[in-house]
Amino acid sequence: MAFPNQLPPPPAQTMGSSNTVFITETRLDLSYLTTPSGIIKAVVIAFNIISFICIVSSAFSSNGRGVYFCIVVFCAFLFTGTMLILYLYHAVEKYHNIKWLKIEMITYIVFVFLYLIAATVAVAFGSAAYSAAGFFAYLTMVLYGIDAFLKARALRDGQLAQGHRTVSKQVHMVTPPAMP
Template identity: 35%
Template sequence: MQGQGFPDSHTTTTTTTTTRTASWLVFDPSYLRTLPGILKGAQIIINLIGFICSQLDYYFPSTSNWYGFVSMTAFWVTLVLLFFYLCRLIERVKFVPWMLAEFVYCGVWATLYFTAAIAAAVKGRYQECLAAAAFFGFVAMFLYGADAFFKYKGWKSGEPAQE
């Protein structure tokens, strides 16, 4: 076979590449399938829908501005918390008592949503957009209240914020 241009042996070179990822920042989409992840996702969506409904009103600016403040603050804080959980940053920041902090946050926001939804419901008989905002406000109040309940149970039992 050597006479026809085929060599008797050949050389193979193997190159190995090692990639490292930052172990402190890991994206974990499985959090969205847990009950706290579902609650946070629902809260974000309801916050945004309620905000849009409240901002369509131009007759009662104090009501729509209060509702807008409550819904947008809740939207951004919940979005940041969701990002922290998805990137597992909650595990890295150990000096914050996350269960207690989220329990207080959710409890306060359930109360604020109660006041905003009541204000929107009172003006809702004049403006349909505020009636819709009131509905979404009561849904958000329920979602934040349920989240506060689960965070309280977790805090009392000593379970970690993220496993």
């Protein structure tokens, strides 16, 4: 029997909490190579090697354009290879306090511009080897742009670079006071 002055019971309240789990031991885990970022890193490393070989095998490899191209490719190869190794051995998860996603995103944006310049300069030279290297450099530039976009979206969504977060929700019921 309801009384006219009685308030309806308050709705159930849900409170959530999240728990982030980090495994701090280093271990080799090749499953990273099946993720989009892992595939991009592996393909970028292959394209870096191919474009480097194209420039070095050219008769004009000591040209200033070729030297700049090789410096950009070497720096990108070094950074991407290092990041791939860190992800494969879960060092990124071990040192989770470092802002890995932000570091990668900024570096990849810089590489997009450096590759744009290097590829354009190589293609404009006119040599067949330089044109081939420029083609692979343009492909690499696009892949770095895609990976930078993935990192920006992960940063926006609050994702972790590596590891997993478990979210548990608890429902709290508020019971009305006892009747007099």
